[in-house]
Amino acid sequence: MKILITGGGGFLGFKLARALLARGTLDGQSIAGITLLDGAFPAQLPQDARLKAVTGDVSDPKVIAGVCAADTAAVFHLAAVVSGAAEADFDLGMRVNLKGSKLLLEHLRKCAQPPKLVFTSSVAAFGGDLPPVLDDRTIATPQTSYGTQKVIGEYLVNDYSRKGFIDGRSLRLPTIVVRAGKPNAAASSFASGIIREPLNGVVSECPVGLDTGVWLLSPRRVIEAFIHACELPASAWAPGRVVNLPGITRSVAQMVEALKKVAGAKAAARVVYKGEARIQAIVRTWPVQFETPRALAMGFRADADLETLIRDYIADEHILVA
Amino acid sequence: MKILITGGGGFLGFKLARALLARGTLDGQSIAGITLLDGAFPAQLPQDARLKAVTGDVSDPKVIAGVCAADTAAVFHLAAVVSGAAEADFDLGMRVNLKGSKLLLEHLRKCAQPPKLVFTSSVAAFGGDLPPVLDDRTIATPQTSYGTQKVIGEYLVNDYSRKGFIDGRSLRLPTIVVRAGKPNAAASSFASGIIREPLNGVVSECPVGLDTGVWLLSPRRVIEAFIHACELPASAWAPGRVVNLPGITRSVAQMVEALKKVAGAKAAARVVYKGEARIQAIVRTWPVQFETPRALAMGFRADADLETLIRDYIADEHILVA
Numbered sequence: 001m002k003i004l005i006t007g008g009g010g011f012l013g014f015k016l017a018r019a020l021l022a023r024g025t026l027d028g029q030s031i032a033g034i035t036l037l038d039g040a041f042p043a044q045l046p047q048d049a050r051l052k053a054v055t056g057d058v059s060d061p062k063v064i065a066g067v068c069a070a071d072t073a074a075v076f077h078l079a080a081v082v083s084g085a086a087e088a089d090f091d092l093g094m095r096v097n098l099k100g101s102k103l104l105l106e107h108l109r110k111c112a113q114p115p116k117l118v119f120t121s122s123v124a125a126f127g128g129d130l131p132p133v134l135d136d137r138t139i140a141t142p143q144t145s146y147g148t149q150k151v152i153g154e155y156l157v158n159d160y161s162r163k164g165f166i167d168g169r170s171l172r173l174p175t176i177v178v179r180a181g182k183p184n185a186a187a188s189s190f191a192s193g194i195i196r197e198p199l200n201g202v203v204s205e206c207p208v209g210l211d212t213g214v215w216l217l218s219p220r221r222v223i224e225a226f227i228h229a230c231e232l233p234a235s236a237w238a239p240g241r242v243v244n245l246p247g248i249t250r251s252v253a254q255m256v257e258a259l260k261k262v263a264g265a266k267a268a269a270r271v272v273y274k275g276e277a278r279i280q281a282i283v284r285t286w287p288v289q290f291e292t293p294r295a296l297a298m299g300f301r302a303d304a305d306l307e308t309l310i311r312d313y314i315a316d317e318h319i320l321v322a
Numbered sequence: 323m324k325i326l327i328t329g330g331g332g333f334l335g336f337k338l339a340r341a342l343l344a345r346g347t348l349d350g351q352s353i354a355g356i357t358l359l360d361g362a363f364p365a366q367l368p369q370d371a372r373l374k375a376v377t378g379d380v381s382d383p384k385v386i387a388g389v390c391a392a393d394t395a396a397v398f399h400l401a402a403v404v405s406g407a408a409e410a411d412f413d414l415g416m417r418v419n420l421k422g423s424k425l426l427l428e429h430l431r432k433c434a435q436p437p438k439l440v441f442t443s444s445v446a447a448f449g450g451d452l453p454p455v456l457d458d459r460t461i462a463t464p465q466t467s468y469g470t471q472k473v474i475g476e477y478l479v480n481d482y483s484r485k486g487f488i489d490g491r492s493l494r495l496p497t498i499v500v501r502a503g504k505p506n507a508a509a510s511s512f513a514s515g516i517i518r519e520p521l522n523g524v525v526s527e528c529p530v531g532l533d534t535g536v537w538l539l540s541p542r543r544v545i546e547a548f549i550h551a552c553e554l555p556a557s558a559w560a561p562g563r564v565v566n567l568p569g570i571t572r573s574v575a576q577m578v579e580a581l582k583k584v585a586g587a588k589a590a591a592r593v594v595y596k597g598e599a600r601i602q603a604i605v606r607t608w609p610v611q612f613e614t615p616r617a618l619a620m621g622f623r624a625d626a627d628l629e630t631l632i633r634d635y636i637a638d639e640h641i642l643v644a
Contacts, residue, residue, distance in 0.1 A: 073566060118642050129561045141562060148481040152474050159470040163412060239451045240463060 001029040002071055004161045006058050008036025011052065011179050012120075016076060018167040019223050021048055026074055027116070027231050031281065034151030037067045043297035058100035062086040068107035070296060074116045074230055077104060082186035083124055083282060086146035097149035105156055117168040118229045119148040119157045121242065123215055125172055127285035136244060137192065143285035144187075158241045161234075169229045169237060174247035175218040177255075179312040187282040189215060194252065195259050195310055196271035199322025207276030210253040213288035217247045219316070224301050237300055246292045246302035262314070263321050323351040324393055328380050328525025331401030334443075334544065338398060343346050343370055348396055349438070349553050354540035357392035359389050359401065379443075380422035380586075388531065390429035396552055399426060404508035405446055405604060409470035419471035419569045427478055431487040439490040440551045441479045443472040443564065445537055446603035447494055449607035457613040458566060465607035480563045483556075491551045491559060496539040500635040509604040513538060516574065517581050517632055523644025529598030532575040535610035539569045539624065541638070542630045547622050558620055568614045580628035584636070587642050621629050 008012040017034055020099060036053045045053055056063030058079040079100060080086075086093025101119070108115050126134055127143030142148045146152065150172075157168035179192040190207050191214045197204035218227075225245055237243075250258075260268035292300075303309045314321060323343065329335040338354050346353060354578040358375045373375055378385030380401040402408075407414025423441070430437050448456055449465030464470045472494075479490035483611060512529050513536045521528035539547075548565055559565075572580075582590035614622075624630045636643060 045448075137459075137461065138458065142477070142481070143484070145481055145485070148477050152477050155464070157475050159464070159467055162465070163467070315430050 001026060001073040002032055002067075002069055003034045004037065004067055004072050004075045005034060005078065006037045006067075006100075007080065008034075008053070009038030009041035010078060012176065012219065012226075013038065013076070013078045014042060015219055016078075016223050016226055017051065017123060018046060019045065019227065021050060023227075026227065029073070032043055033301060035067050035069075036065070040146060057096075057236045059095045061103055064100075064103045064197050066108050068104070068111065070110065070112045071107070072115050073113070074118075075104070075108060076120075076226055076230070078117045078120050080120070080150075081146070081182055083146040083191070084120075084146055084187045084279070085185040085186075086149065087144050087282065088185070090145055091107060091186070093145045093149055097146065098152060101149075105160050105166065109160070114164060114166050116230050117157060117166045118226050119153055119170040120226075121154050121172045122147065123172055123174050123244075123247075123287060125151045125154070126287040130287050133289045133291055134244070136294045138287075144282060154242045161241050167234050168241050169232070171225060171229055172242065172244045174245060175213045176219060177214070177216040178310065179219070180313070180317045187279050188214075188286075190279065191255070194255055194271045195313070196307045198259060198267040199263055199290065199314065199319050199321055201270070203270045203272055205274040206252060206271055207274060207279040208252060208283055209273070209275070210251065210256075211313070212252045212283065213249050214252070214255070214307045215247045215249055215286075215288055215290060217245060218312060220312055221301055221303055228299060230275040232298060243295045243298065243300070244290055246294050246295050247290065247301050248302050248304055248306070249289050255306060258310055260308055262310045269288055323348060323395040324354055324391055325398045326359065326389055326391075326394050326499045327355045327356060327400065328389075328398070328422075329360045331360030331363035331373070332585040333399060333402045333503055334498065334541065334548075335360065335398070336364060336533070337541055338545050338548055338601060340368060340612075341372065341549065342496060343368065343372060345549075348549065351395070356487070357389050357391075369388055379418075381425060382415045383425055383572055385594070386422075386425045386429050390426070390433065390532060392432065392434045394430070394433050394437050395435070397437050398548055398552070399423065399439060399441045401444070402472075403468070404506055404507045405466055405468040406526060406601070407507040408471065409466050409509075410507070412467055415467045415471055418470065422473060422561075423471075423475045425492070427482050431482070434620045436486055436488050438552050438583055439479060440548050441475055441490060441492040441546075443476050443492045443494045443577070444469065445494055445496050445566075446608060447476070451621065452609050455611045456566070456609045458616045461561065466604060476564045483563050489556050490563050490608055491554070492564040492616055493547060493551055494564065496537045497542060498541060498544055499536070499538040500540070500632065500640045501505065502635070509601050510536070510608075512601065513577070514640075515595045516577055516637070520581060520589040521585055521636065521641050523592070525592045527595055527596040528574060528593055529596060529601040530574060531595070531597070531602075532573065532578070532583045534574045534605065535571055536538075536574070537569045537612060538570055540634060543625055543633055550621060551604055554620060558574070565617045566614050567616050567618065568622050569612065570624050571611050572628055576627060578631055584629055584632045589644065
């Protein structure tokens with residue numbers, strides 16, 4: 001089978017590609033090829049004949065036409081302008097997150113068989129005046145352009161699936177912790193930064209207070225979720241194609257405490273508070289606590305605890321703890 | 323002030339224009355001009371120097387650029403491909419209902435002052451596995467492309483308002499009964515047809531059963547709602563820019579009974595049942611009962627009863643009861 005990963009040069013897209021190559025199969029079929037689409041790629045791509053990297057913009061019709069082969073069987077649509085950037089540049093967010101997703105859906109309609117599509121939505125679908133604990137019946141009320149564009153993507157994926165053009169599945173991702181690499185323009189960037197930078201011996205300036213709660217999921221669990229979402233039969237998705245993924249709620253203080261347990265007090269002391277009103281304003285609108293009975297019944301899993309999550313990160317990214 | 327009405331040649335758009343001209347003011351300001359945009363217009367437009375009719379497609383950038391004057395202060399966006407047509411021709415619905423709305427929003431962003439925008443959404447935002455009584459906390463789960471496109475429009479209106487580009491207000495309209503004129507491609511067309519055609523001495527074939535419930539609102543009340551929605555201050559719309567309008571729930575049997583009381587048994591006998599699976603399949607997914615505390619608190623009103631609604635229709639449309 002042929003697979004397309006948009007945002008395939010990003011942290012999660014690239015990790016997903018490696019996981020798929022290691023597995024060798026998806027949905028019971030042998031993987032013949034994986035096309036990664038992104039604006040840029042890490043210097044070192046795995047040497048694997050099945051892997052093809054295409055550099056281009058997801059909102060460019062020619063680029064999308066080029067990567068949507070007629071026999072594409074599964075697509076993971078991860079490409080997006082992140083929350084902070086989509087808020088700072090409205091037109092950019094609309095172009096990549098909305099026009100790009102719509103273009104992709106239109107091209108996938110032309111495939112020989114309706115391909116499975118896993119669409120990465122976000123906890124940013126929720127915001128504003130929220131109940132203390134959100135659940136599967138909470139209305140999506142995004143308070144950012146990023147969240148709005150993700151929710152619109154969900155509705156499109158749902159309707160294209162209902163029409164039989166694709167077989168779509170949208171996952172509302174918690175904040176992914178720990179992301180490897182550099183800080184990015186996501187307003188949630190700090191949640192990985194306060195663990196990643198101290199482990200690298202670098203000070204991390206935390207823009208939000210110690211009591212700030214984060215609804216989070218590890219890279220391991222989210223890659224599992226992508227693959228599981230794709231392999232579930234369409235019938236498992238009734239009545240709708242979107243699900244809130246499970247996660248765990250932890251405060252910044254708890255994250256620093258877990259870091260201390262795993263890597264010592266010296267590492268934990270590298271987290272310093274430096275309030276940033278712009279980030280606080282966005283993060284304040286995000287939900288912190290969820291019940292996710294639907295996702296759990298569908299077989300999606302949360303992390304067991306924060307210390308394991310940090311240790312997994314150290315192992316997966318070959319971190320030499322500073 | 324300058325006003326734009328998209329779908330201004332349609333039943334509601336045209337009625338709204340006449341109501342505004344008769345009022346002379348909107349939002350406390352004198353109405354200097356009303357531009358009606360539509361694909362076609364009734365033969366007889368009122369002779370009024372303030373009124374301008376533009377024939378064109380809402381999804382054509384040049385047309386939209388031409389009707390969005392920089393000093394446009396209020397817009398009523400009624401233009402849409404109706405439910406049955408958007409389901410039969412997916413691309414047409416996406417072009418007019420989604421691309422058209424987005425184009426309009428983009429052009430309104432360029433106005434000197436953020437214009438007020440009243441967007442007509444629909445009860446078709448809801449569908450599928452619904453509670454017996456819907457309320458302001460019910461998630462939008464459209465089961466048609468029309469409903470999906472309307473919900474996406476709501477999210478866009480909300481985000482463009484949040485960003486301060488426009489000052490938008492989305493109304494989820496019940497089925498409007500009685501619409502004047504001819505049957506249209508809306509799956510709800512029968513709800514007006516079973517009253518309108520018998521009053522004209524014509525047999526009306528009802529495609530759904532006698533026990534089918536309809537959540538409905540009269541043309542008088544909806545025109546009131548458009549104007550009220552526009553005149554409410556932005557603060558009245560917190561926390562979000564969309565509201566379920568009030569309505570009343572009546573079965574086909576109750577509608578025929580009210581017709582009998584107003585126009586006699588001979589008129590009522592002109593309603594004959596002729597089941598139509600395609601219409602039933604769409605209508606079956608629509609909600610029938612609502613509680614609308616938010617709309618009522620905001621000052622929106624439902625109809626008192628069905629007989630008054632039919633008598634108002636006869637008076638407003640100068641019907642000579644057959």
